[in-house]
Amino acid sequence: MPVIRFEGDSFVCNDGESVLECLRRNGREIPFSCLSGVCGTCILRAIEGIPPSTSQASLKDTLRAQGYFLSCSCRPTSDMEVALGDGVGARVPAVLTAIEPLNPTVVRVRARAEKPFDYRAGQFASLLRHDGLARTYSLASVPGIDPELEFHVARVPGGAMSEWLHRDAVPGMRIELLGPRGDCFYVPGNPDQPLFLLGTGTGLAPLYGILRDAIHQGHRGPIHLFQGGLTRDGLYLVDELREIAPAHANVAYHPCVRDADPADPLHGAIDEVAQRIVPNLKGWRVYLCGHPDMVTMMRKKTFLAGASMKEIFADAFIPSPKVS
Amino acid sequence: MSSVYEQLGGQAAVEAAVDIFYRHVLNDDRINRFFEGVDMDRQAAKQKAFLTMAFGGPHNYTGKSMREGHAHLLKLGMNDSHFDAVAEDLAKTLTELGVGQPLVDQVLAIAGSTREDVMGRSA
Numbered sequence: 001m002p003v004i005r006f007e008g009d010s011f012v013c014n015d016g017e018s019v020l021e022c023l024r025r026n027g028r029e030i031p032f033s034c035l036s037g038v039c040g041t042c043i044l045r046a047i048e049g050i051p052p053s054t055s056q057a058s059l060k061d062t063l064r065a066q067g068y069f070l071s072c073s074c075r076p077t078s079d080m081e082v083a084l085g086d087g088v089g090a091r092v093p094a095v096l097t098a099i100e101p102l103n104p105t106v107v108r109v110r111a112r113a114e115k116p117f118d119y120r121a122g123q124f125a126s127l128l129r130h131d132g133l134a135r136t137y138s139l140a141s142v143p144g145i146d147p148e149l150e151f152h153v154a155r156v157p158g159g160a161m162s163e164w165l166h167r168d169a170v171p172g173m174r175i176e177l178l179g180p181r182g183d184c185f186y187v188p189g190n191p192d193q194p195l196f197l198l199g200t201g202t203g204l205a206p207l208y209g210i211l212r213d214a215i216h217q218g219h220r221g222p223i224h225l226f227q228g229g230l231t232r233d234g235l236y237l238v239d240e241l242r243e244i245a246p247a248h249a250n251v252a253y254h255p256c257v258r259d260a261d262p263a264d265p266l267h268g269a270i271d272e273v274a275q276r277i278v279p280n281l282k283g284w285r286v287y288l289c290g291h292p293d294m295v296t297m298m299r300k301k302t303f304l305a306g307a308s309m310k311e312i313f314a315d316a317f318i319p320s321p322k323v324s
Numbered sequence: 325m326s327s328v329y330e331q332l333g334g335q336a337a338v339e340a341a342v343d344i345f346y347r348h349v350l351n352d353d354r355i356n357r358f359f360e361g362v363d364m365d366r367q368a369a370k371q372k373a374f375l376t377m378a379f380g381g382p383h384n385y386t387g388k389s390m391r392e393g394h395a396h397l398l399k400l401g402m403n404d405s406h407f408d409a410v411a412e413d414l415a416k417t418l419t420e421l422g423v424g425q426p427l428v429d430q431v432l433a434i435a436g437s438t439r440e441d442v443m444g445r446s447a
Binding site for chain 2: 058296308
């Protein structure tokens, strides 16, 4: 009978027993609700072993790819090591290699991990300064393309980490990385599906990674990238992105500036521009990154425009509390 | 005779229905104010649990959890007309999925059995 390892203990799973039943029989409190593989409350992650496909049937692809499964409908046929939702990763030492401005308020920070740091383009990781100060940023780099990790950091007035990265940090300084986490990333396997990428501010960072990852992995379906800013200065990497589009016939790039002069060709609120260019999102995969209010609004708009809930991936950038 | 849940197609039917149902609810001006600003992923999970129950599938709803889960909506002015609107959206969803009227009626009967608890009227 298969053995289930959980938080350092091993339990024998009886014939026909689910992982959830096995753990609960052994006094482990795993939250659950419907017990029929639907509601998702009892979600766990396989660290070792492959969960049966029935236990992943109702999950998003990105969660499946990370080994998540519903423990109530997982009747294992071989040994597994499982953990609650967000497994705690180890800290990875890294060195800052470059800090350069992308626009008046955003810098590109590059770092080289000194131990293997496996991630997918679009996920996020925490940066830890020598004194333990930690902030989470999205990865803009792509494994297999970029030898170094890349983050886009907006300067937050009074923000401890962003002020340090903008003002004081220099290449050669040591940091640590924690993570990666997040389910906002490209999943191969459906190369003809149209992709809708929309981000404001440094919400571009994960999308810049996802876009290049999709191209790198041979995505053939249309890819529309919408980048939004309040002013022209708020956009960045515009020239680089404009060069990607003509080289790949399936890629369209739409920079939008909300407060631009109406005569400016980039003038337009990002949600309106997106709705005009792609009015029907049935069958599309949607990625939304940036300000939490924008993400909440666009989640609803893209869902009502026909995108399936399971196909909407969002990353809301929630600011950290200020340190006085 | 198989159960309502089996006749509908079980978990696959819930998966097929949840997007359509939730889209109807959000587009329904009679009730969508109750869903303003809620986390859509969490809400979708609740909609799935609700549909599973209404489809006659396994669930662990109780009268108590129904009352507690809707108490804040009563304070916002929820009444029987809103319950009726949700039932209508549910029926519309099933019809769109090609479910026959006899099964639709059975689902509405199961959903309707929660009315007194949802409205906080039962003891």
